Amino acid sequence: MPNQTIKLGGGLRQDADVITVMKAGRLRFLKPNKYWVESSQKRYVPRVDDNVLGIVVDTKADNFLVDIKGPAIAFLPVLAFEGGTRRNIPKFEAGTLVYVRVVKANPGTNPELSCTDASGKAAEFGPLKDGFMFECSTGLSRMMLSSPTCPVLEEFGKKLSFEVAVGLNGRVWVNAASPATVIVVSNAIMKSESLSSTQQRIMARKLLEKVQ
């Protein structure tokens, strides 16, 4: 192979001259030169620009301490909100669920989060009220966020109306008008991890028949 610069993503590591793999998973390749290992885990490895669901654990003077299922606890600066100033700091109690974006993620330090998108707008980040949150694997969250739309969500979306927030760290939040809808959607998502797309559609249709 001629001289090429290859970018190594997650799961691969360079040891002097040899590239070795660190995790079990599928090796993926994106042209022109990106390689990475895609694996599905229960724990999350923080990466920049990921949208995750965090739970507020504590409040400090400048930051909220937020748990995002990673090796270290993450900081959410008190001012990282749209139109945030020292006078209107939001009050988050311990246990609040927040939808945030990862801004900084370096191996030795605590990750930093933000409730605004890159241009400073709120864009649906922030606390999530009501609804039900459950945990799943990172592979399932990635599948739900991929395009074309995940079959389970599509089938349910045709008949039921609900809101869903998917965090790439393996947390999903579902909200709907009636608890029955929330339960059926959550259970369907949890079961769809190992099913192919046709199987997911069949399962979604069967569940819809039972509900209606």
Add this chain to the structure above:
Amino acid sequence: MEIDRIDGRSPNQLRPLACSRGILNRAHGSASWSQGDTKVLAAVYGPKAGTKKNENPERACIEVIWKPKTGQSGKQEKEYEMILKRTLQSICILTINPNTTTSIIIQVVQDDGSLLPCAINAACAALVDAGIPLKHLAVSICCCLASSGYVILDPTKQEEEVSVFL
């Protein structure tokens, strides 16, 4: 000269192996490994923030807890924990997540000989299931010296008891 093992195996033959991953719901990684009748369950939690007091904060720390099938943890269990900890420290990449602790809990379900190698294999499978970065995979096997002077692999509990050296 053919050596007669109680279950009819040849000296180099292993017992049937079985492994399942992802069996525990709450653990971040789990695996069960069985060699014949010996069965060990391994669970991995982590990486979690913070290391113990004596450990180097520049590297990740590995903590092993060995739970015997019955009775209290004694010196034998502490020895197994130390051996496992050293083995796993050599295969894990410790510099990736500094200042974190990964806990590995080994539960002996059934002991029919060759217990420590079975536990090492189970712990390695559980680490892979949890997605902890590893340099290599660890594989281990037990061999013992029978009284007739032959080296046999993967002994059962009976063979271990009559062996001269393990």
